[in-house]
Amino acid sequence: MSVVSVPQPVPLAGAAGAEPAPPAGPLAPRARLFPALGAVYTAQLSRARVARIPLLFVATFQSVGIMVLMRGVVGAGSGAARAVVSGSSVLVVAFVALNLLAQYFGQLRAAGGLDTYATLPVPPASVVLGAAAAYASFTVPGTFVTAIAGCALFHLPFANLWVLLAVVPLAGAALSGLGAALGLLAPRQELATLAGQLGMSAALLLGIVPPGNLPAPIGWLRDLMPSTYGVQAFAATFAPHPDWTGVLADLSVCAGVGVVSLGLATWAFRRAAYR
Amino acid sequence: MSTGTQASDGGPGAAGATVWRVRGLVKTYPAGRGRRAGAAVRANDGIDLDIRAGEIFGLLGPNGAGKSTLVRQLTGLLRPDAGRVELYGHDLVAHPDRAARLIGYLGQESSALDELTVALAAETTGRLRGLSSRAARAERDDVLDELALTPIADRPLKRLSGGQRRLACFAATLVGDRRMLVLDEPTTGMDPVARRAVWAAVDRRRRERAATALIVTHNVIEAETVLDRVAVIDQGRIIASDTPSALKASVEGEVRLDLVWRDQPPLEIPEVAALRDRAELAGRRWTLRLPQQRAREIVASVTGGPAFAALDDFTLAAPSLEDVYLALGGREKGLVKA
Ligand SMILES: Nc1ncnc2c1ncn2[C@@H]1O[C@H](COP(=O)(O)OP(=O)(O)O)[C@@H](O)[C@H]1O
Ligand SMILES: [Mg+2]
Numbered sequence: 001m002s003v004v005s006v007p008q009p010v011p012l013a014g015a016a017g018a019e020p021a022p023p024a025g026p027l028a029p030r031a032r033l034f035p036a037l038g039a040v041y042t043a044q045l046s047r048a049r050v051a052r053i054p055l056l057f058v059a060t061f062q063s064v065g066i067m068v069l070m071r072g073v074v075g076a077g078s079g080a081a082r083a084v085v086s087g088s089s090v091l092v093v094a095f096v097a098l099n100l101l102a103q104y105f106g107q108l109r110a111a112g113g114l115d116t117y118a119t120l121p122v123p124p125a126s127v128v129l130g131a132a133a134a135y136a137s138f139t140v141p142g143t144f145v146t147a148i149a150g151c152a153l154f155h156l157p158f159a160n161l162w163v164l165l166a167v168v169p170l171a172g173a174a175l176s177g178l179g180a181a182l183g184l185l186a187p188r189q190e191l192a193t194l195a196g197q198l199g200m201s202a203a204l205l206l207g208i209v210p211p212g213n214l215p216a217p218i219g220w221l222r223d224l225m226p227s228t229y230g231v232q233a234f235a236a237t238f239a240p241h242p243d244w245t246g247v248l249a250d251l252s253v254c255a256g257v258g259v260v261s262l263g264l265a266t267w268a269f270r271r272a273a274y275r
Numbered sequence: 276m277s278t279g280t281q282a283s284d285g286g287p288g289a290a291g292a293t294v295w296r297v298r299g300l301v302k303t304y305p306a307g308r309g310r311r312a313g314a315a316v317r318a319n320d321g322i323d324l325d326i327r328a329g330e331i332f333g334l335l336g337p338n339g340a341g342k343s344t345l346v347r348q349l350t351g352l353l354r355p356d357a358g359r360v361e362l363y364g365h366d367l368v369a370h371p372d373r374a375a376r377l378i379g380y381l382g383q384e385s386s387a388l389d390e391l392t393v394a395l396a397a398e399t400t401g402r403l404r405g406l407s408s409r410a411a412r413a414e415r416d417d418v419l420d421e422l423a424l425t426p427i428a429d430r431p432l433k434r435l436s437g438g439q440r441r442l443a444c445f446a447a448t449l450v451g452d453r454r455m456l457v458l459d460e461p462t463t464g465m466d467p468v469a470r471r472a473v474w475a476a477v478d479r480r481r482r483e484r485a486a487t488a489l490i491v492t493h494n495v496i497e498a499e500t501v502l503d504r505v506a507v508i509d510q511g512r513i514i515a516s517d518t519p520s521a522l523k524a525s526v527e528g529e530v531r532l533d534l535v536w537r538d539q540p541p542l543e544i545p546e547v548a549a550l551r552d553r554a555e556l557a558g559r560r561w562t563l564r565l566p567q568q569r570a571r572e573i574v575a576s577v578t579g580g581p582a583f584a585a586l587d588d589f590t591l592a593a594p595s596l597e598d599v600y601l602a603l604g605g606r607e608k609g610l611v612k613a
Binding site: 035042108113115116273 | 294350351353364372373375377380384386387388389392402403404
């Protein structure tokens, strides 16, 4: 019942006395930007495969459903038809990259999950870019399915669908950067989810309704949405003689917005992770 | 024998050199605003710590004592309001980013890894610690083997039990071989086998690679059995810091007496009524902390007199770290014995 009163020796013999530590011990290396980005990308993609496939179906069905509805009011092969097919295809990207990514980062932040990344020697840009790239590339099949269904429904040419391979990553960069920034900056998780959903609704309405019919303020709002330029670029490729310079210009806007919004998201990550 | 809190300053008896030196750490969370208004919380109120190379150092305190707040400042996650933190000679307040290059950290949360498989969680963590994919895979395999996680390597974390998930996160913490391990309540929810695996892995790294570990716990038994030294933290302050046995020696001569009454305690007996004012009451259980001699007298009089008829059970026990905590003035009831 009595207790031994001798303090136990601290293990590790050798060093004598608790002197100040020797100056600056060795630091383990940092993870470099691209390998770390690759690791985050791989992890996120596997995660998406487990958890997000049903949501990708939802996104695709939503877009196909919208096209079926619009088929009743929009003539096949018309300019409006191009806008509808293009808008519905890019909507899949908006759903996943903007809405789901805002939700993901909102949740991660609320549950303290950012600590995991913040205590690893990894550049914040790797985490944000890796997650954004995974979410964006995850949308590729859904976008193609939607575009093919749309072309069939509205009798549009299939020839230039390859341009989606540029539209998805560039619109994806712009939208996922925005989604990540919303998720990381929203003061509360519910607000992050709400902002992501509003952003997606805006992409839906402003992307699919043909621009000519919009009142001026809504037109400006439309010009502010990065998805608009992806929609415009994709729609233009259905023309018999596409204006490739215009397509390139629109895609450049996506790329520019992508750089800015991913930069913003990286800043937001740093701010949220280290307080 | 015991030198109380002075021992943490490293007297001549100290073995390892101080590798983690913390001085005057203060952190206050601002008062909530709007609907969640509340007073500001001073979660850390002037913390000093010295952790030596090769030791397993513990932070023991009830929930809300400020342990996680302290650990988050030590790992570069949270900026202190005031104070200094030096690890292996690096100033972590000025360079919080260096913490990630020195420390393997297991936080209380695992949500970032939850949807990954056990194997991918470990491998990804290794790659984010700067390992090549080949090195990350090799270390992953070794660590999963060591912790007997290989059979469930392909299961996603969120499909595992709480204890298995915790062990998988611990495995990820070990990949990338850090000299300093910081583990915030590492064994929460684990069965005894998993707990032993954790402590064996920590001990092995300490023996083979001179690793040092800082462990947060509110589990008294664990603190007594695995820690070399422990700082007892209460309401944002360190109220003692020494080896578990030295701390217990500070309450040596005291014992804990538990009296459990069948029904109503016989308060009409004056001796019993007098005890009531000194006891900690929890339903029918009274707990008293007393000098051994006095405890024996009470047991003799209660079991030999008329009070015995009302007594259901009694126990006399040696002091635990919980008694130390209470003797030092700890006021919360959040320590766990399991
Ligand atoms: N982010 C926060 N904002 C406001 N108060 C907090 C925050 N985190 C912790 N606290 C408060 O600070 C105190 C210490 O908390 P914590 O460090 O988590 O304790 P422990 O880890 O010992 O249980 C508690 O009163 C807790 O409510
Ligand atoms: Mg805690």
